[in-house]
Amino acid sequence: MNTEEQFLENFIKGERFIRKYKLYLVSFVIIFVLWLIVSFVMDTIKESNVRESNEIYANLLVKNDDKILLDKLKNKNLNLYAIFLMQKLTQNPTNTQILQELNALSENEKIEPLFRNIIALANNDKSIFLKDYAKILEAYVLLGQKKIEEANVLLAQIKPNTPLEKIAKNLKHYQGISQ
Incomplete structure:
Protein backbone atom coordinates (compact mmCIF):
# COMPACT_ATOMS: atom_id res chain seq x y z
CA MET A 1 0.00 0.00 0.00
CA ASN A 77 -22.29 37.35 54.53
CA LEU A 78 -22.73 35.84 57.99
CA ASN A 79 -18.99 35.40 58.53
CA LEU A 80 -18.30 39.09 57.94
CA TYR A 81 -21.27 39.95 60.15
CA ALA A 82 -19.78 37.85 62.95
CA ILE A 83 -16.42 39.56 62.49
CA PHE A 84 -18.14 42.93 62.84
CA LEU A 85 -19.88 41.76 66.02
CA MET A 86 -16.57 40.47 67.42
CA GLN A 87 -15.03 43.87 66.73
CA LYS A 88 -17.90 45.61 68.53
CA LEU A 89 -17.49 43.16 71.41
CA THR A 90 -13.85 44.16 71.85
CA GLN A 91 -14.99 47.77 72.23
CA ASN A 92 -17.64 46.81 74.80
CA PRO A 93 -16.93 43.37 76.34
CA THR A 94 -19.94 43.49 78.67
CA ASN A 95 -22.56 43.98 75.95
CA THR A 96 -24.88 41.02 76.52
CA GLN A 97 -26.86 41.64 73.33
CA ILE A 98 -23.75 41.14 71.19
CA LEU A 99 -22.78 38.08 73.24
CA GLN A 100 -26.21 36.53 72.70
CA GLU A 101 -26.06 37.27 68.97
CA LEU A 102 -22.60 35.68 68.75
CA ASN A 103 -23.86 32.64 70.67
CA ALA A 104 -26.66 32.23 68.15
CA LEU A 105 -24.20 32.63 65.27
CA SER A 106 -21.81 30.05 66.70
CA GLU A 107 -24.52 27.41 66.27
CA ASN A 108 -25.35 28.45 62.69
CA GLU A 109 -24.18 25.96 60.07
CA LYS A 110 -23.47 28.72 57.54
CA ILE A 111 -20.61 30.05 59.67
CA GLU A 112 -17.18 28.58 58.92
CA PRO A 113 -16.31 25.84 61.46
CA LEU A 114 -13.05 27.42 62.57
CA PHE A 115 -14.76 30.76 63.03
CA ARG A 116 -17.47 29.08 65.12
CA ASN A 117 -14.70 27.85 67.39
CA ILE A 118 -13.23 31.35 67.65
CA ILE A 119 -16.66 32.68 68.63
CA ALA A 120 -17.04 29.89 71.19
CA LEU A 121 -13.65 30.78 72.62
CA ALA A 122 -14.64 34.45 72.83
CA ASN A 123 -17.74 33.38 74.77
CA ASN A 124 -15.57 31.34 77.15
CA ASP A 125 -16.93 28.06 75.80
CA LYS A 126 -14.67 25.11 75.09
CA SER A 127 -13.36 24.94 71.55
CA ILE A 128 -12.31 21.66 69.96
CA PHE A 129 -9.92 23.09 67.38
CA LEU A 130 -8.48 25.85 69.53
CA LYS A 131 -7.95 23.85 72.71
CA ASP A 132 -4.19 24.57 72.81
CA TYR A 133 -4.88 28.27 72.37
CA ALA A 134 -7.47 28.09 75.16
CA LYS A 135 -4.87 26.41 77.39
CA ILE A 136 -2.41 29.23 76.69
CA LEU A 137 -5.03 31.83 77.63
CA GLU A 138 -6.04 29.94 80.75
CA ALA A 139 -2.39 29.53 81.78
CA TYR A 140 -1.82 33.24 81.24
CA VAL A 141 -4.71 34.04 83.58
CA LEU A 142 -3.33 31.59 86.15
CA LEU A 143 0.11 33.17 85.91
CA GLY A 144 -1.46 36.56 86.51
CA GLN A 145 -3.00 35.11 89.69
CA LYS A 146 0.45 33.75 90.74
CA LYS A 147 -0.74 30.12 90.39
CA ILE A 148 2.48 29.02 88.74
CA GLU A 149 2.15 25.27 89.34
CA GLU A 150 -1.32 25.06 87.80
CA ALA A 151 -0.17 27.13 84.83
CA ASN A 152 2.85 24.85 84.43
CA VAL A 153 0.56 21.81 84.22
CA LEU A 154 -1.53 23.48 81.50
CA LEU A 155 1.50 24.64 79.54
CA ALA A 156 3.02 21.16 79.67
CA GLN A 157 -0.10 19.77 77.94
CA ILE A 158 0.59 21.76 74.78
CA LYS A 159 1.93 19.42 72.12
CA PRO A 160 5.44 19.91 70.79
CA ASN A 161 5.98 20.94 67.17
CA THR A 162 3.02 23.31 67.18
CA PRO A 163 3.19 27.07 66.71
CA LEU A 164 1.98 27.57 70.27
CA GLU A 165 4.86 25.59 71.75
CA LYS A 166 7.16 28.64 71.62
CA ILE A 167 4.58 30.75 73.43
CA ALA A 168 4.22 28.08 76.11
CA LYS A 169 8.00 27.94 76.58
CA ASN A 170 8.18 31.72 76.82
CA LEU A 171 5.44 31.81 79.45
CA LYS A 172 7.28 29.15 81.46
CA HIS A 173 10.58 31.02 81.11
CA TYR A 174 9.31 34.43 82.13
CA GLN A 175 7.69 33.03 85.25
CA GLY A 176 10.84 31.33 86.37
CA ILE A 177 9.61 27.87 85.47
CA SER A 178 12.46 25.78 84.12
CA GLN A 179 11.82 23.28 81.44
Whole structure:
Protein backbone atom coordinates (compact mmCIF):
# COMPACT_ATOMS: atom_id res chain seq x y z
CA MET A 1 0.00 0.00 0.00
CA ASN A 2 1.24 3.42 -0.82
CA THR A 3 0.89 6.51 1.31
CA GLU A 4 -2.24 7.81 -0.39
CA GLU A 5 -4.09 4.55 0.19
CA GLN A 6 -3.08 4.49 3.87
CA PHE A 7 -4.22 8.10 4.24
CA LEU A 8 -7.54 7.32 2.57
CA GLU A 9 -8.01 4.21 4.74
CA ASN A 10 -7.31 6.16 7.96
CA PHE A 11 -9.67 8.91 6.81
CA ILE A 12 -12.46 6.36 6.27
CA LYS A 13 -11.78 4.78 9.69
CA GLY A 14 -11.92 8.22 11.30
CA GLU A 15 -15.16 9.00 9.52
CA ARG A 16 -16.69 5.72 10.73
CA PHE A 17 -15.54 6.49 14.28
CA ILE A 18 -17.12 9.95 14.14
CA ARG A 19 -20.39 8.59 12.74
CA LYS A 20 -20.48 5.86 15.39
CA TYR A 21 -19.78 8.18 18.35
CA LYS A 22 -21.27 11.39 16.94
CA LEU A 23 -23.95 11.65 19.64
CA TYR A 24 -21.43 11.15 22.45
CA LEU A 25 -18.97 13.67 21.02
CA VAL A 26 -21.63 16.34 20.47
CA SER A 27 -23.05 15.68 23.95
CA PHE A 28 -19.59 16.03 25.49
CA VAL A 29 -18.95 19.33 23.70
CA ILE A 30 -22.36 20.70 24.72
CA ILE A 31 -21.90 19.66 28.36
CA PHE A 32 -18.41 21.16 28.42
CA VAL A 33 -19.63 24.49 27.00
CA LEU A 34 -22.54 24.56 29.48
CA TRP A 35 -20.14 23.83 32.34
CA LEU A 36 -17.91 26.73 31.25
CA ILE A 37 -20.89 29.10 31.07
CA VAL A 38 -22.30 28.03 34.45
CA SER A 39 -18.93 28.25 36.20
CA PHE A 40 -18.33 31.73 34.73
CA VAL A 41 -21.75 32.94 35.87
CA MET A 42 -21.31 31.42 39.35
CA ASP A 43 -17.87 33.01 39.75
CA THR A 44 -19.24 36.38 38.65
CA ILE A 45 -22.11 36.17 41.13
CA LYS A 46 -19.77 35.11 43.93
CA GLU A 47 -17.36 37.94 43.17
CA SER A 48 -20.23 40.42 43.09
CA ASN A 49 -21.48 39.20 46.49
CA VAL A 50 -18.00 39.49 47.99
CA ARG A 51 -17.57 43.00 46.61
CA GLU A 52 -20.98 44.07 47.91
CA SER A 53 -20.33 42.51 51.33
CA ASN A 54 -17.02 44.33 51.60
CA GLU A 55 -18.67 47.64 50.69
CA ILE A 56 -21.34 47.12 53.33
CA TYR A 57 -18.68 46.22 55.91
CA ALA A 58 -16.62 49.31 55.04
CA ASN A 59 -19.72 51.49 55.40
CA LEU A 60 -20.50 49.85 58.74
CA LEU A 61 -17.04 50.72 60.00
CA VAL A 62 -17.88 54.37 59.32
CA LYS A 63 -21.53 54.25 60.47
CA ASN A 64 -21.32 51.88 63.42
CA ASP A 65 -24.99 51.78 64.41
CA ASP A 66 -26.75 51.67 61.03
CA LYS A 67 -29.36 48.90 61.46
CA ILE A 68 -30.18 48.71 57.74
CA LEU A 69 -26.54 48.11 56.80
CA LEU A 70 -26.20 45.61 59.64
CA ASP A 71 -29.20 43.62 58.37
CA LYS A 72 -27.85 43.73 54.81
CA LEU A 73 -24.50 42.39 55.98
CA LYS A 74 -26.20 39.67 58.01
CA ASN A 75 -28.15 38.54 54.93
CA LYS A 76 -25.20 38.77 52.53
CA ASN A 77 -22.29 37.35 54.53
CA LEU A 78 -22.73 35.84 57.99
CA ASN A 79 -18.99 35.40 58.53
CA LEU A 80 -18.30 39.09 57.94
CA TYR A 81 -21.27 39.95 60.15
CA ALA A 82 -19.78 37.85 62.95
CA ILE A 83 -16.42 39.56 62.49
CA PHE A 84 -18.14 42.93 62.84
CA LEU A 85 -19.88 41.76 66.02
CA MET A 86 -16.57 40.47 67.42
CA GLN A 87 -15.03 43.87 66.73
CA LYS A 88 -17.90 45.61 68.53
CA LEU A 89 -17.49 43.16 71.41
CA THR A 90 -13.85 44.16 71.85
CA GLN A 91 -14.99 47.77 72.23
CA ASN A 92 -17.64 46.81 74.80
CA PRO A 93 -16.93 43.37 76.34
CA THR A 94 -19.94 43.49 78.67
CA ASN A 95 -22.56 43.98 75.95
CA THR A 96 -24.88 41.02 76.52
CA GLN A 97 -26.86 41.64 73.33
CA ILE A 98 -23.75 41.14 71.19
CA LEU A 99 -22.78 38.08 73.24
CA GLN A 100 -26.21 36.53 72.70
CA GLU A 101 -26.06 37.27 68.97
CA LEU A 102 -22.60 35.68 68.75
CA ASN A 103 -23.86 32.64 70.67
CA ALA A 104 -26.66 32.23 68.15
CA LEU A 105 -24.20 32.63 65.27
CA SER A 106 -21.81 30.05 66.70
CA GLU A 107 -24.52 27.41 66.27
CA ASN A 108 -25.35 28.45 62.69
CA GLU A 109 -24.18 25.96 60.07
CA LYS A 110 -23.47 28.72 57.54
CA ILE A 111 -20.61 30.05 59.67
CA GLU A 112 -17.18 28.58 58.92
CA PRO A 113 -16.31 25.84 61.46
CA LEU A 114 -13.05 27.42 62.57
CA PHE A 115 -14.76 30.76 63.03
CA ARG A 116 -17.47 29.08 65.12
CA ASN A 117 -14.70 27.85 67.39
CA ILE A 118 -13.23 31.35 67.65
CA ILE A 119 -16.66 32.68 68.63
CA ALA A 120 -17.04 29.89 71.19
CA LEU A 121 -13.65 30.78 72.62
CA ALA A 122 -14.64 34.45 72.83
CA ASN A 123 -17.74 33.38 74.77
CA ASN A 124 -15.57 31.34 77.15
CA ASP A 125 -16.93 28.06 75.80
CA LYS A 126 -14.67 25.11 75.09
CA SER A 127 -13.36 24.94 71.55
CA ILE A 128 -12.31 21.66 69.96
CA PHE A 129 -9.92 23.09 67.38
CA LEU A 130 -8.48 25.85 69.53
CA LYS A 131 -7.95 23.85 72.71
CA ASP A 132 -4.19 24.57 72.81
CA TYR A 133 -4.88 28.27 72.37
CA ALA A 134 -7.47 28.09 75.16
CA LYS A 135 -4.87 26.41 77.39
CA ILE A 136 -2.41 29.23 76.69
CA LEU A 137 -5.03 31.83 77.63
CA GLU A 138 -6.04 29.94 80.75
CA ALA A 139 -2.39 29.53 81.78
CA TYR A 140 -1.82 33.24 81.24
CA VAL A 141 -4.71 34.04 83.58
CA LEU A 142 -3.33 31.59 86.15
CA LEU A 143 0.11 33.17 85.91
CA GLY A 144 -1.46 36.56 86.51
CA GLN A 145 -3.00 35.11 89.69
CA LYS A 146 0.45 33.75 90.74
CA LYS A 147 -0.74 30.12 90.39
CA ILE A 148 2.48 29.02 88.74
CA GLU A 149 2.15 25.27 89.34
CA GLU A 150 -1.32 25.06 87.80
CA ALA A 151 -0.17 27.13 84.83
CA ASN A 152 2.85 24.85 84.43
CA VAL A 153 0.56 21.81 84.22
CA LEU A 154 -1.53 23.48 81.50
CA LEU A 155 1.50 24.64 79.54
CA ALA A 156 3.02 21.16 79.67
CA GLN A 157 -0.10 19.77 77.94
CA ILE A 158 0.59 21.76 74.78
CA LYS A 159 1.93 19.42 72.12
CA PRO A 160 5.44 19.91 70.79
CA ASN A 161 5.98 20.94 67.17
CA THR A 162 3.02 23.31 67.18
CA PRO A 163 3.19 27.07 66.71
CA LEU A 164 1.98 27.57 70.27
CA GLU A 165 4.86 25.59 71.75
CA LYS A 166 7.16 28.64 71.62
CA ILE A 167 4.58 30.75 73.43
CA ALA A 168 4.22 28.08 76.11
CA LYS A 169 8.00 27.94 76.58
CA ASN A 170 8.18 31.72 76.82
CA LEU A 171 5.44 31.81 79.45
CA LYS A 172 7.28 29.15 81.46
CA HIS A 173 10.58 31.02 81.11
CA TYR A 174 9.31 34.43 82.13
CA GLN A 175 7.69 33.03 85.25
CA GLY A 176 10.84 31.33 86.37
CA ILE A 177 9.61 27.87 85.47
CA SER A 178 12.46 25.78 84.12
CA GLN A 179 11.82 23.28 81.44
